[in-house]
Structures are given as structure tokens and as C-alpha cells.
Amino acid sequence: xxxxxxxxxxxxxxxxxxxxxxxxxxxxxxxxxxxxxxxxxxxxxxxxxxxxxxxxxxxxxxxxxxxxxxxxxxxxxxxxxxxxxxxxxxxxxxxxxxxxxxxxxxxxxxxxxxxxxxxxxxxxxxxxxxxxxxxxxxxxx
Numbered sequence: 343x344x345x346x347x348x349x350x351x352x353x354x355x356x357x358x359x360x361x362x363x364x365x366x367x368x369x370x371x372x373x374x375x376x377x378x379x380x381x382x383x384x385x386x387x388x389x390x391x392x393x394x395x396x397x398x399x400x401x402x403x404x405x406x407x408x409x410x411x412x413x414x415x416x417x418x419x420x421x422x423x424x425x426x427x428x429x430x431x432x433x434x435x436x437x438x439x440x441x442x443x444x445x446x447x448x449x450x451x452x453x454x455x456x457x458x459x460x461x462x463x464x465x466x467x468x469x470x471x472x473x474x475x476x477x478x479x480x481x482x483x
Contacts, residue, residue, distance in 0.1 A: 352460045368481035369425040370416050375430070375474065378409040399445040403438040412435030431474065437464040 380409030385401045410431040418424040440463035 345382070353427040364420045364423070364481070367416075367418040368477070370418065371413070371423055371427050371430075371477060372410055372481065373418065374409070375477075378405065381405050381409075396445045396448050399441045399448075403441040403445075406434040406441070407438040410438070422480050423477070426473055430470075430473050433469045434468060436469075437463065440466050 382402065382405055384388040385398070385405060411432075413427045413434065416427055418427050440459060443459040444463055447459050451467060
């Protein structure tokens, strides 16, 4: 094997080793989030005949809680990706809590409670895009 080919092979191997854990962690978290989106979309399709949206909200809560638990269990080693997974897990639990609060208020016909809980839910949901954007930016580097 020519010397330049050996050097090139070692450089490629070094790059792959250096990128390996980061790539693996990025793929794991991105894959989980994509699975979560699919699960949410499937749930919405199944619940589209729920005029009060209480069943949909409770299903959203269950799905987000499950997604948060799974994010915690990924075993991510890259510090930046781990921090994003942890932020996403916290956000997911907050979404679950807020979605249940909206559903509970709707069941009680508590108009002001529904309004307050929806505001809180929307605030929590707004935390998702920045986390995903940071993940995409970090993983594309």
C-alpha cells in the first residue's frame, strides 16, 4: 500500500473515531424526536373525532411523558447532546403536566382555568423549537 494511502486511511479513521460518539448520540436523539413526531401525528389522526380535545390532550401528555423518559434513557455521552436531551425531557414533562391541566379544567368547565392552562401549555411548547434548532446546529457541525 502506498504511504500516502496509509496516511489518508489513518486520517479518515481518526475523523470517524472523533465523530463517532457525537454522530451516534445525535442520531439517537434525532431519531427519538422523529419517532415522537410520528407518534403524535398518529395520535392526532386517531383522535380527530374528539370535539373537546380532552382525549387528545391526555394522549399528548402520555406521549410526551414517554418521550421524556426515553430521552433520559438514551445513554448519551456527548455533553452537548446530553444537555439538549435533558432539556427536551424537562420540556416534555412540562408539556405533559400542562396538557393534563388543560384537560382537567375542560372537564370541570372551568373557562378561566382552561385559558390559563392553555397559555402555560403554549409557553412550554414554544421551548421545543429552540432545543431542536440547537440540536440540528450542533449535529451538523
